[in-house]
Amino acid sequence: MKHLYASLTEAWREPSVRAAPAEEILTGLPGRSERTSEQQARLDAAVEEARLARSAFLAEHGQAVYDALTDGSTVHLWLDELVRAAAAMFPGLVPSVDQMSRERALAQEEKEGREIDQAIFFSAMLREQRAGTHLLESLLRPTPQALDLLEAFTAHGSVDLGPLKVERVGEAAYVTVTNPDTLNAEDNELIAAMDVAVDLALLDDRVKVGVLRGGEMTHPKYRGRRVFSAGINLAHLSQGRISYVDFLLRRELGYISKIQRGLRLPPGELGWRASTVQKPWIAAVDTFAIGGGMQLLFVFDRVIAASDSFFSLPAAQEGIIPGVGNLRLPRIAGNRVSRQVILSGRRIKAIEPDARLVCDQVVEPADMDVAVEEAVKELAAPAVVANRAMLNLAEEPPEVFRAYMAEFALQQGLRLYAKDVMDKTTKFSTRATRA
Structure with a gap:
């Protein structure tokens, strides 16, 4: 060396x-x-x-x-x-x-765009077959914070991570996002907490199914209602508080990849039967899943939506790329619907026929709890883990994901500093959310 x-x-x-x-x-x-x-x-x-x-x-x-x-x-x-x-x-x-x-x-518009140089670097690493594969596998490891919290979580069945809470109820780990003032918008802190929460759910042997849901809001317009996600926090983006490495890359290569592909443990801990710890996941969508919230649905095994909710991916209007949504949505919803959603910002209401392309079940808001409980019982069946792993492998082979991320790493870094993004996000510098 x-x-x-x-x-x-x-x-x-x-x-x-x-x-x-x-x-x-x-x-x-x-x-x-x-x-x-x-x-x-x-x-x-x-x-x-x-x-x-x-x-x-x-x-x-x-x-x-x-x-x-x-x-x-x-x-x-x-x-x-x-x-x-x-x-x-x-x-x-x-x-x-x-x-x-x-x-x-610095505020985003005052920065020199040094993260573009990080984007050039990560794109090059991911383009290399051996390096890219090793990097992707490295990021499936459990976080040090999750390992530190695991004993307490397994003993008490709950942990407060600030922007979210994790609670074990029966065979399920309920991950509840609690960023009420921002309508559960995503920021650096939430991404870090999600990484830990997913780790804990996957590491606890008593957990058979993970459930992601938004908590109740304090925002005047939605006070007392649950909200799944308002997507990226545009105020933080304008203020320069959205990190290319710790948000835009970590989000896709960290906890979302762990939900889809599982948690990679040190050699020997899983024996010869498996390379990762995998479990099925349920998304419970209340009110709306905007931007990153909608992107998340593409890796979940069961999506349950309240009848008054909607889905949208307004990233093109904001000027950025909607994560891995451009890779996954066409496979799920087809070419035409994907272009309407990603390029034109189409909102899909849960009660529309096309909503069944991105969610499995639509129920009345009052019936959400029961629907989630029934889904947990169904997905806790022993054969689900092996079958969902094979489905994910067939739908999105690791090499396809690596190739996409190599290009995404560069293009998202460039979009983060594009003039149109600066123009569109500056107006959010004093606003915490958009919905």
Whole structure:
């Protein structure tokens, strides 16, 4: 590995020289909003040259870079650990810890777009078959926080994770999202909590089925009503508080992948019969599932919706990509409906015929509890786990998912800093939700 590191360091020397002028120019400039158009144009040209150099280096040496960072794929790193290791080993390839710390303090429209350089890096890692596969498997591990909480959860059957609560009732783990002031909108903190909650449900042997549902709201318009999800918190996005690594990538590669593919434990813990711990999951949709909320439904084994609820994916109107929805919705709902929903923002009411393409059962709001309980009993059957695993494997092979995520990693990073996104989200800087 020392020889590999030395040869990579030498290979990075020339591209790093090409990338350096962008930082030199930036050092002498005022903040983005105070620059002249000429200053910004000069910086943009240097940044473009830097990104060309980084992309070319990673296209040629991507697998070797990953091997150097993970000691030949023997070390499993989380997303933030991997990009920090890259910054330390190959200065200038990705933003440094200090650079990202300064960037996080800025509103989205004031940032320099350093997360685009992280996007170039992760896209390159995922494009490599061996590196990408190892990275995806690494992110299916249980989080350290879940391992710390497991004993208490198994003993008491409940845990409060802040933006959500997990409670074991019979054979089910009920994950209830409790972000009432924002209509259960998704932010960095909720994504981290969801990762832990899913881990706990999968690690507890007494849990046979996971259930995700939104809690009751305090928002004046929906006070006392349950809401499934309002999607991404656009106020946080405008304020620069939505992280590319800890939200946009971790969400898809962390807890959502664990729901679909299961939890990967250390070698030997599961014996030879299985590589992951998998369990069926139920989504109970009250009021609406917007954006990321609707995306979630595509990986659940049973979706139960209240008759007064609706589904929508307004990401195209917001300017971003709706996660893995572009891969999964066409398979579920077909080409035409998918384009209506993703490209035109069509809302589908639960009572419409097309709603049956994304949910299994529509009941009156007062009957939701009973419907969920009946679904838990049905999905707790012993053969369900093996069959849902085979269905998921057939519908979305890991290689298909890896290839999609390699392109998504880059394109979502670019969309995060696109001008139209800035224009559309700025109006949300003083609003907590949209519905």
